[in-house]
Amino acid sequence: MPLVLPPVIINDSTLRDGEQAPGVAFTSPEKIAIACALDAAGVDEIEAGIPAMGGQEIGTLLAISEAVERAAVIAWCRMMPEDVDAALLSGVERVHLSVPVSDRQIRAKFGTGRKDVLDRIARVVPYALDRGLTVSVGGEDASRADSDFLKRVVVAVEAAGAHRFRYADTLGVLDPFSTYDAFRALCAETDLELEFHGHDDLGLATANTLASIRGGATHASVCVLGLGERAGNAALEEVVTALRETQGRMTHVSLSRLGPLAEMVADAARRPIHESKSIVGGSAFSHESGIHVSGLLRDAGTYEALDPAIFGRQHEIVLGKHSGGAAIRAMLRSLGLESDHHRVAAILDAVRARAIRCKRAVSVEELAEFHAATMAPHVGIFGGTHAEARV
Structure with a gap:
């Protein structure tokens, strides 16, 4: 033994x-x-x-x-x-x-x-x-x-x-x-x-x-x-x-x-915990990268060697500049919303543009707004063409 x-x-x-x-x-x-x-x-x-x-x-x-x-x-x-x-x-x-x-x-x-x-x-x-x-x-x-x-x-x-x-x-x-x-x-x-x-x-x-x-x-x-x-x-x-x-x-x-x-x-x-602090930081189990999120959604072990559950936590998908379509679809489903491939692509463009402009993660409330904009007839997410990316 x-x-x-x-x-x-x-x-x-x-x-x-x-x-x-x-x-x-x-x-x-x-x-x-x-x-x-x-x-x-x-x-x-x-x-x-x-x-x-x-x-x-x-x-x-x-x-x-x-x-x-x-x-x-x-x-x-x-x-x-x-x-x-x-x-x-x-x-x-x-x-x-x-x-x-x-x-x-x-x-x-x-x-x-x-x-x-x-x-x-x-x-x-x-x-x-x-x-x-x-x-x-x-x-x-x-x-x-x-x-x-x-x-x-x-x-x-x-x-x-x-x-x-x-x-x-x-x-x-x-x-x-x-x-x-x-x-x-x-x-x-x-x-x-x-x-x-x-x-x-x-x-x-x-x-x-x-x-x-x-x-x-x-x-x-x-x-x-x-x-x-x-x-x-x-x-x-x-x-x-x-x-x-x-x-x-x-x-x-x-x-x-x-x-x-x-x-x-x-x-x-009076010393705030840094977001990226190992184990206890706010972002210790957060994922933004499209490649990571895509793998995570299939098998959490692909990009998490530590199980957040043993720390009383859970992983979080964050929307930002590096997000991919898999993250957008997963987050929309969590809100009870569905979109086709073209709408997901448009929403992803809007998420990336907002993240770059505001230099922060994009909230689920903003995601819902972008989704609603894609559902309005003849109106782009940016109030015009998608390519304009005015957010």
Whole structure:
């Protein structure tokens, strides 16, 4: 029998790293509502905030911990006892302790060297464990760290008692090939759970996340809509769908919940979802090209590798410059209207002319008007000859 791999665990950081996107600031009620929506969607872990920010953030974390029913709520902390103390006030049972691991960031942040990082791990992880918290550790800027030192860090994390190491591509410098190699190397060094946290500076965050899973990572860190600092993070909707489609790897996330969840986050972030955004964009399952629509009407699989129904959606035929006769006939039938070949050709001319002039899709109401014009005796659609195309 084929080996059945366990579901990939999804750690969503929309409320922490996502909110660090320039200009994004969620209110406490918005954070609570998003956390509940993430929980309802099946996200396993919610990185809900940074308690060291102060009383308001601590209060929000408390409220999220009380409201969420299933997902684990995690507080993000620096590798500092003071941050752990703040987390204890927030009602969480789990913390993520982050520490820089590249020489450049160690020097810039601490003014020290590698030994200091190992000492901090050995000191702060047990400090959190002794206070009843479950601990994961993140290696900030791991993608630019010395590979041998990174292995020492992972060994130190395991020895200190943490249950997971997060490999952070903080500046988004990796490609899928180097990501895969990095995780194969880490898997040879440790039995810890391994998580990947990817940024999208090169547009590779989702691809790198998939490569990390193939390389042995058990957990994926994501944000709804890829929200996050600079170019953002790996997008939740892309990662869970692509894992399923390209690797046959399941998650606990309900694909039908992705659309409403994305809309909620977009509204709170004041960042509209781009029409062509994969999975959740308005045009993700829309078709205009005549060749595509003709094939789609015969067999949806000709031009849809993803079934929109699994996302609670359906495909849409859009009328525009690139439409063909098959689309016109199909749309007319949906309105209960029939036309012969010559009228369909005339209507198609009118649709294309209107789309070019107005630079938008042509509505079904306009289509009905064009059809009505063809039915009027001695009157062309354009109020004259078809060739004039005055719309």
